[in-house]
Amino acid sequence: MNQDSILEFRVRYADTDKMGGIYHSRVLEWFEMGRTELFRKKGTPYTEVESRGVFLPIVEAHVQYKHRACYDDLLRLSADSRMHGKARIQCSHLIVHAHSGEAVAQGYTIHACVDSGGKVIRPPRWLVELIQS
Amino acid sequence: MNQDSILEFRVRYADTDKMGGIYHSRVLEWFEMGRTELFRKKGTPYTEVESRGVFLPIVEAHVQYKHRACYDDLLRLSADSRMHGKARIQCSHLIVHAHSGEAVAQGYTIHACVDSGGKVIRPPRWLVELIQS
Amino acid sequence: MNQDSILEFRVRYADTDKMGGIYHSRVLEWFEMGRTELFRKKGTPYTEVESRGVFLPIVEAHVQYKHRACYDDLLRLSADSRMHGKARIQCSHLIVHAHSGEAVAQGYTIHACVDSGGKVIRPPRWLVELIQS
Amino acid sequence: MNQDSILEFRVRYADTDKMGGIYHSRVLEWFEMGRTELFRKKGTPYTEVESRGVFLPIVEAHVQYKHRACYDDLLRLSADSRMHGKARIQCSHLIVHAHSGEAVAQGYTIHACVDSGGKVIRPPRWLVELIQS
Numbered sequence: 001m002n003q004d005s006i007l008e009f010r011v012r013y014a015d016t017d018k019m020g021g022i023y024h025s026r027v028l029e030w031f032e033m034g035r036t037e038l039f040r041k042k043g044t045p046y047t048e049v050e051s052r053g054v055f056l057p058i059v060e061a062h063v064q065y066k067h068r069a070c071y072d073d074l075l076r077l078s079a080d081s082r083m084h085g086k087a088r089i090q091c092s093h094l095i096v097h098a099h100s101g102e103a104v105a106q107g108y109t110i111h112a113c114v115d116s117g118g119k120v121i122r123p124p125r126w127l128v129e130l131i132q133s
Numbered sequence: 134m135n136q137d138s139i140l141e142f143r144v145r146y147a148d149t150d151k152m153g154g155i156y157h158s159r160v161l162e163w164f165e166m167g168r169t170e171l172f173r174k175k176g177t178p179y180t181e182v183e184s185r186g187v188f189l190p191i192v193e194a195h196v197q198y199k200h201r202a203c204y205d206d207l208l209r210l211s212a213d214s215r216m217h218g219k220a221r222i223q224c225s226h227l228i229v230h231a232h233s234g235e236a237v238a239q240g241y242t243i244h245a246c247v248d249s250g251g252k253v254i255r256p257p258r259w260l261v262e263l264i265q266s
Numbered sequence: 267m268n269q270d271s272i273l274e275f276r277v278r279y280a281d282t283d284k285m286g287g288i289y290h291s292r293v294l295e296w297f298e299m300g301r302t303e304l305f306r307k308k309g310t311p312y313t314e315v316e317s318r319g320v321f322l323p324i325v326e327a328h329v330q331y332k333h334r335a336c337y338d339d340l341l342r343l344s345a346d347s348r349m350h351g352k353a354r355i356q357c358s359h360l361i362v363h364a365h366s367g368e369a370v371a372q373g374y375t376i377h378a379c380v381d382s383g384g385k386v387i388r389p390p391r392w393l394v395e396l397i398q399s
Numbered sequence: 400m401n402q403d404s405i406l407e408f409r410v411r412y413a414d415t416d417k418m419g420g421i422y423h424s425r426v427l428e429w430f431e432m433g434r435t436e437l438f439r440k441k442g443t444p445y446t447e448v449e450s451r452g453v454f455l456p457i458v459e460a461h462v463q464y465k466h467r468a469c470y471d472d473l474l475r476l477s478a479d480s481r482m483h484g485k486a487r488i489q490c491s492h493l494i495v496h497a498h499s500g501e502a503v504a505q506g507y508t509i510h511a512c513v514d515s516g517g518k519v520i521r522p523p524r525w526l527v528e529l530i531q532s
Contacts, residue, residue, distance in 0.1 A: 013150055014156055014158060016150045016151035017146055017152070018149035018153050020151050025150075070151075
């Protein structure tokens with residue numbers, strides 16, 4: 001996986017739960033933040049993808065939780081994308097502690113490609129190229 | 134405030150934070166759940182309000198936090214609505230421990246009335262009557 | 267998978283995103299709500315598990331998203347648990363539309379077993395029996 | 400209000416709701432992020448406050464929602480703190496669009512001061528000085 005570091009962010013109090021670490025569903029929000037920055041870095045922000053009438057709802061998500069992260073920890077996120085078959089997109093994400101490099105979570109999301117009416121479509125060529133760039 | 138009890142629900146692990154109680158922003162989600170049930174109880178679900186082209190975005194929110202609530206606590210919610218001036222709607226909410234009746238949080242939200250394009254409108258008569266019923 | 271229906275709940279406005287359906291990370295919160303009710307139904311609430319000094323942090327989560335769900339939809343949740351090897355617990359979850367039975371999401375979570383200090387432990391016998399009951 | 404700009408951040412997809420803008424409770428999470436950076440800027444991170452045994456649970460929150468914010472909008476946050484009577488702390492927060500300066504939300508939170516057992520305490524001198532610095 002050829003992932004570039006994309007952004008750093010801090011764990012919010014809102015991200016924690018009574019066990020003292022992070023609540024697990026928050027990692028999916030962080031992955032989403034990573035995809036947003038990945039698309040921007042590739043040159044076509046995801047807002048632009050949507051304004052061209054293409055939406056990428058998630059059809060599958062997988063997360064592995066590694067080392068603990070706590071409130072105010074500085075984390076670093078990287079992400080990557082590739083085609084998953086001819087009609088779907090797969091994004092890979094990795095979150096590590098910014099200082100130690102220790103992994104916090106990694107996982108993938110698989111996205112369908114739909115039009116503004118929610119109908120499944122083949123990803124247009126510009127999108128395939130964007131994903132593979 | 135003439136509030137009827139509307140629904141009971143349990144605190145999720147997701148609602149907690151590292152201090153061991155609930156994370157404060159979750160109370161606003163619970164208030165929203167209370168408004169949803171309030172409208173249903175009044176006879177016009179909020180989904181129906183929206184399908185008639187009227188939306189009620191929040192312009193102000195106020196919460197007072199009382200006794201602590203913890204994971205899996207059973208809470209009871211009540212809510213009420215009235216007009217706030219001629220163009221806005223005010224909803225009041227109260228959350229208590231279902232068994233002891235001890236208050237967890239109370240507060241209000243003030244809502245503007247907009248059309249599907251986001252333009253501020255006067256609340257239609259049927260909505261005013263619904264709110265005041 | 268021998269899952270019993272455990273609870274019904276409605277999609278909150280807070281659960282939606284700008285695409286009009288539910289934001290995907292919310293499904294993990296619903297799964298958690300399902301596990302909470304599963305443990306209660308088995309006779310030992312998860313609060314009781316924690317007060318015995320055993321915690322079950324998530325080490326892996328997988329979700330498949332099926333049919334769309336929208337604000338105020340009534341959903342029904344079922345869950346089941348089994349041992350995953352000798353030291354981990356696997357919970358399976360299924361969320362369907364309460365009226366049509368159409369699947370919204372399904373997935374599993376894998377949990378480690380740790381003590382109050384966060385140290386990985388073998389699940390005590392009572393827990394293994396609870397999980398397999 | 401003498402607020403310094405503290406940090407910039409982008410609206411996540413997770414922050415949106417079906418109306419297309421942001422879901423209102425998210426603003427309280429952003430305020431929290433602002434307080435975290437405010438304490439760091441003052442020289443004593445909030446993690447340090449807690450490791451000295453002082454916790455600042457919220458007893459009241461107020462938010463006014465101004466101009467709409469949407470997915471991927473770049474927002475700028477400022478915050479300030481002062482004593483509220485002798486025993487409580489008040490934080491003020493303002494969120495604006497980073498480019499236009501247009502206000503998105505503003506509001507305050509009022510915090511009690513408790514020890515690690517949850518008992519209300521008088522804010523220690525170092526904390527009062529920190530808050531007023």
